[in-house]
Amino acid sequence: MVVTLPIDPMVAIFLAIGIAVIVGAINGASVAILDIHPIIATLSTSTVITGIALTIRPTPGGGVPAWLAASVGYDVAGIPGELLWCMLAMAAALYLLERTKFGLYVFAIGGSAENARLAGINVIRVTIMSYVTCSFFAATAGLFMAVRISSGDALIGLPFTLTAITAVALGGTQFTGGLGGAKGTLLGCMPLAFLSNGMNLLNVSPFLQSILSGLLLLVAVGFSRRKTVRI
Incomplete structure (x- = not known):
């Protein structure tokens, strides 16, 4: 602004x-x-x-x-x-x-x-x-x-807020802290980018895309398990 x-x-x-x-x-x-x-x-x-x-x-x-x-x-x-x-x-x-x-x-x-x-x-x-x-x-x-x-x-x-959080979660960063990094976040962005572009090409409703992004975040966090601290 x-x-x-x-x-x-x-x-x-x-x-x-x-x-x-x-x-x-x-x-x-x-x-x-x-x-x-x-x-x-x-x-x-x-x-x-x-x-x-x-x-x-x-x-x-x-x-x-x-x-x-x-x-x-x-x-x-x-x-x-x-x-x-x-x-x-x-x-x-x-x-x-x-x-x-x-x-x-x-x-x-x-x-x-x-x-x-x-x-x-x-x-x-x-x-x-x-x-x-x-x-x-x-x-x-x-x-x-x-x-x-x-x-x-x-x-x-505003639309990028959930996308950013999802990319971080998919990249393996633990929201509890201590584990993660920029490389993982970059890798987490890729499937989201492919998914978004693919749904746009298929004319999928933006509202449905938002639902799928939310489900992805839920799955990424749900399957994330903190086992060891990086340092």
């Missing part, structure tokens, strides 16, 4: 990311310090932010500069620019989770916050930074969507 406002594009980009960082910090502090359940904390801020976005732009509109739209509208050796940006985001997530101390600490806290604290990890700080990082990636995804459709739509991301 912010990037489509009639202000300097670079200012809008940094403003959007800055807002996301603040929201992430609020979410993280709510969970780590106030001990609010993560779903309640994030659902509350999501509702507030959606309301603010709808107040700013009740209906889809606005636009993005041509140079910003061109940042994804190209091919490299037949590979669409959109796919290259997605690959870059995946590479960043893989590096962050598997090659840094921060990623190690995230898995440790997910496995057992108390054990992580006894091992000397600052649980509160790492938890807050986890939510800030999540919000940063969410903001970049929002910018990506705005650039792709060349307009602002406060509700465009």
Whole structure:
């Protein structure tokens, strides 16, 4: 929404990311310090932010500069620019989770916050930074969507909520924490993408697609069993 406002594009980009960082910090502090359940904390801020976005732009509109739209509208050796940006985001997530101390600490806290604290990890700080990082990636995804459709739509991301959760569950990430990763999530996205494209080609109702996605999530979580902690 912010990037489509009639202000300097670079200012809008940094403003959007800055807002996301603040929201992430609020979410993280709510969970780590106030001990609010993560779903309640994030659902509350999501509702507030959606309301603010709808107040700013009740209906889809606005636009993005041509140079910003061109940042994804190209091919490299037949590979669409959109796919290259997605690959870059995946590479960043893989590096962050598997090659840094921060990623190690995230898995440790997910496995057992108390054990992580006894091992000397600052649980509160790492938890807050986890939510800030999540919000940063969410903001970049929002910018990506705005650039792709060349307009602002406060509700465009809502249909992806259940899909994202389903992809994570199918990829083997344990919602209880400690197990999972970006590779599994990527693999979890593939069957959903094939299923969605196939149903679109068959003219399956979007409502039925939503039902199937919900059933997939139920099956993925139901057959998921936590056996060992990664670290």
